Amino acid sequence: MRNILDELYDYDLFHLTEIEDMDGSYKAALDRLVKAEAELLKTFPDCKNILNEYQSADIDLHNLSNRNEFRKGFKVGAQLVLEMIKPIK
Numbered sequence: 001m002r003n004i005l006d007e008l009y010d011y012d013l014f015h016l017t018e019i020e021d022m023d024g025s026y027k028a029a030l031d032r033l034v035k036a037e038a039e040l041l042k043t044f045p046d047c048k049n050i051l052n053e054y055q056s057a058d059i060d061l062h063n064l065s066n067r068n069e070f071r072k073g074f075k076v077g078a079q080l081v082l083e084m085i086k087p088i089k
Contacts, residue, residue, distance in 0.1 A: 005071045 019026050041050060 005074055006067070008074070009067055009070045 037051070041048060044051075069072055
């Protein structure tokens with residue numbers, strides 16, 4: 001059963017899938033990943049299927065983790081707002 005946070009996450013209302021690479025660190029990490037993958041396939045060409053399965057499982061795990069972190073962050077943000085609207089004593 002989907003909840004409103006899942007709908008927000010999937011709809012990408014806040015453009016969560018856009019990477020803001022202000023300092024180039026994302027591109028540098030991606031370049032390292034691409035280089036390592038090329039080296040693995042060059043060294044172990046017969047392991048392409050295993051590498052593909054590993055990458056697929058890793059992507060699934062990261063997607064689940066990202067969704068969970070989004071839910072937690074959204075809830076914390078909502079709790080902060082609720083705390084802020086309480087009267088000052």
